[in-house]
Amino acid sequence: MSSEFVFRVIKLELPRNSLCVVGLVIVLFIATLGLIAPLIAKDPYETNMAERLKPPSLEHPFGTDQLGRDLFSRVVYGARTSLIVAITISALSMVIGCLTGAISGYFGGIIDDIIGRIIDVFLSIPEIVVNIALVGVFCVVYGTSTWNIILAVVFTNWVSYARITRGIVLSLKEREFVLCAKAIGAKNSWILFKHIIPNAIGPIVVLATLNVGNVIMTVASLGFLGLGIQPPTPEWGQILNSGKNYIATAPWITFFPGLFIALSVFGFNLLGEGLRDMLKRKRVYV
Amino acid sequence: MLRYIVRRLLQVIPTLLGISFISFSLLYVFPGDPAEFIVEARYGVEPTQEMVEKIRMEMGLDKPFAVQYFDWLSKAIRGDFGVSWTEGKPVMDVILRRLPISAELFFATFAISIVFALILGIISAVYKDKAIDHICRIYSLLGISIPSFWLGLILIWVFSVQLHLLPAFGCCELKHLILPVLTWSFSFMAIKTRFVRASLLEELSRDYVITARAKGLPEKLVVFRHALRNALIPIITYFSLSLHHLIVGSIMVEVVFSWLGLGSLLVESVFKRDFPVVQALVFLSGVLLITVNLIVDILYAIIDPRVRYE
Numbered sequence: 001m002s003s004e005f006v007f008r009v010i011k012l013e014l015p016r017n018s019l020c021v022v023g024l025v026i027v028l029f030i031a032t033l034g035l036i037a038p039l040i041a042k043d044p045y046e047t048n049m050a051e052r053l054k055p056p057s058l059e060h061p062f063g064t065d066q067l068g069r070d071l072f073s074r075v076v077y078g079a080r081t082s083l084i085v086a087i088t089i090s091a092l093s094m095v096i097g098c099l100t101g102a103i104s105g106y107f108g109g110i111i112d113d114i115i116g117r118i119i120d121v122f123l124s125i126p127e128i129v130v131n132i133a134l135v136g137v138f139c140v141v142y143g144t145s146t147w148n149i150i151l152a153v154v155f156t157n158w159v160s161y162a163r164i165t166r167g168i169v170l171s172l173k174e175r176e177f178v179l180c181a182k183a184i185g186a187k188n189s190w191i192l193f194k195h196i197i198p199n200a201i202g203p204i205v206v207l208a209t210l211n212v213g214n215v216i217m218t219v220a221s222l223g224f225l226g227l228g229i230q231p232p233t234p235e236w237g238q239i240l241n242s243g244k245n246y247i248a249t250a251p252w253i254t255f256f257p258g259l260f261i262a263l264s265v266f267g268f269n270l271l272g273e274g275l276r277d278m279l280k281r282k283r284v285y286v
Numbered sequence: 287m288l289r290y291i292v293r294r295l296l297q298v299i300p301t302l303l304g305i306s307f308i309s310f311s312l313l314y315v316f317p318g319d320p321a322e323f324i325v326e327a328r329y330g331v332e333p334t335q336e337m338v339e340k341i342r343m344e345m346g347l348d349k350p351f352a353v354q355y356f357d358w359l360s361k362a363i364r365g366d367f368g369v370s371w372t373e374g375k376p377v378m379d380v381i382l383r384r385l386p387i388s389a390e391l392f393f394a395t396f397a398i399s400i401v402f403a404l405i406l407g408i409i410s411a412v413y414k415d416k417a418i419d420h421i422c423r424i425y426s427l428l429g430i431s432i433p434s435f436w437l438g439l440i441l442i443w444v445f446s447v448q449l450h451l452l453p454a455f456g457c458c459e460l461k462h463l464i465l466p467v468l469t470w471s472f473s474f475m476a477i478k479t480r481f482v483r484a485s486l487l488e489e490l491s492r493d494y495v496i497t498a499r500a501k502g503l504p505e506k507l508v509v510f511r512h513a514l515r516n517a518l519i520p521i522i523t524y525f526s527l528s529l530h531h532l533i534v535g536s537i538m539v540e541v542v543f544s545w546l547g548l549g550s551l552l553v554e555s556v557f558k559r560d561f562p563v564v565q566a567l568v569f570l571s572g573v574l575l576i577t578v579n580l581i582v583d584i585l586y587a588i589i590d591p592r593v594r595y596e
Contacts, residue, residue, distance in 0.1 A: 258436030
């Protein structure tokens with residue numbers, strides 16, 4: 001079961017799985033929105049105090065915020081921010097997590113003991129608590145740049161990848177094809193990258209899809225607490241944070257960004273769940 | 287049995303050390319001089335050399351990292367997390383004052399979620415692939431996708447702003463509890479419902495269920511007397527291990543509804559740079575999770591002797 005096989009299964013089976021299709025359509029919709037933002041939206045930074053807190057209208061489909069900025073443009077550009085940040089976090093976590101997990105499972109012994117303990121520690125602290133604390137510290141130390149948010153979330157997020165990869169590697173390393181490769185004198189790195197990791201690709205694809213959804217939620221939560229990506233960069237959680245002060249007079253500031261957070265997390269969850277069902281049925285899922 | 291318990295207790299020690307190390311390091315990366323900051327935060331005056339020195343000596347900030355860490359750890363084990371930088375009171379007092387408020391919200395949500403998740407999960411599993419099952423499954427996906435802080439604000443808008451039925455803020459009366467608990471349970475229940483459904487379905491596919499049905503037992507008895515009883519063990523474990531989700535929820539919901547519990551204490555303390563409080567909360571949340579894990583594991587070993595020999 002190579003990685004090509006996994007992707008072939010996905011390609012063939014996906015159109016038949018309605019959950020997956022709906023999820024994929026939602027994800028593509030959000031991605032397209034972010035991609036063509038400059039074509040459909042106005043300048044998300046342009047303030048206009050005469051137009052502040054205006055309800056949705058033809059000119060401003062989602063209304064305007066407390067600084068008179070067009071909310072539709074901010075939400076559309078927010079899709080860009082959310083997706084870029086979430087995918088960066090997931091990708092970084094995947095690289096770090098899969099590597100440590102694979103090394104830990106493959107070499108065993110003291111390395112595995114140490115990495116296993118570290119994974120245990122991270123699994124037993126609530127992620128969001130550490131994220132909040134870390135963002136707080138990072139902000140004091142290095143200022144509030146987007147990279148600090150990314151690093152703070154990666155700090156806890158890599159663990160799920162490490163745990164899943166470690167488990168798969170442990171179950172694979174005693175299998176015949178690995179022993180065979182060892183017997184003909186293949187190097188450890190070759191076995192790891194050519195034989196073991198490709199076999200773990202199914203569960204990792206599923207995890208990564210679900211993870212992007214989770215990370216979008218985490219970043220939005222931090223934004224809502226005022227600890228996420230800082231204004232004026234448009235980000236959904238942070239728009240909600242400013243909207244909560246105007247909930248009585250301008251509920252649209254709260255309504256639309258939240259809807260988009262829910263929609264995109266829902267899309268990634270549907271897609272991930274669908275992929276998992278599909279791969280399980282095809283017995284690709286270890 | 288005793289050997290198993292001792293072994294599990296020993297395994298917990300390195301994890302606890304790891305958690306304490308992460309929690310403590312948070313303070314140590316504080317830029318500049320914490321002593322200067324404390325003087326400013328506590329007395330609201332420009333720090334003088336003399337005051338800074340005094341605070342530094344008092345708090346042991348002049349010692350090397352390892353010494354400070356072990357000082358902190360040995361006190362933390364006894365429940366002493368030092369003094370809050372901004373309030374000047376012991377951290378533990380600050381936390382204990384906020385604890386009942388969080389606990390009230392927590393137990394209300396937990397109780398309601400368990401009851402409804404069980405009902406929805408059982409309905410969903412018994413009527414698998416029927417319309418009602420699809421509704422429950424869509425709900426459980428929606429529940430984890432809808433941000434609780436958004437749902438909370440929408441509920442405030444509907445019930446407080448538009449209908450004037452329920453208060454948006456405030457605490458400690460039943461009417462104040464309704465909206466936060468509703469918000470929180472919506473997402474918390476969703477995850478549980480899925481798990482109840484999955485566990486029950488797994489039990490329903492086993493041979494003894496086929497036997498029970500074959501001998502003509504009414505479906506009600508098959509589900510409630512046979513399958514559900516067996517499914518309850520993983521369900522109870524899962525519920526007790528779900529503190530993770532509850533802690534996340536508590537932070538967001540408390541902030542939305544301005545509840546002065548531990549969740550909002552964490553966020554406040556981060557903003558006020560009150561790092562001893564942050565440290566204590568990170569450490570204690572880890573200790574809480576580990577303790578619950580441990581208790582569940584030991585109970586499990588008592589119920590199911592096979593676990594002990596693994």
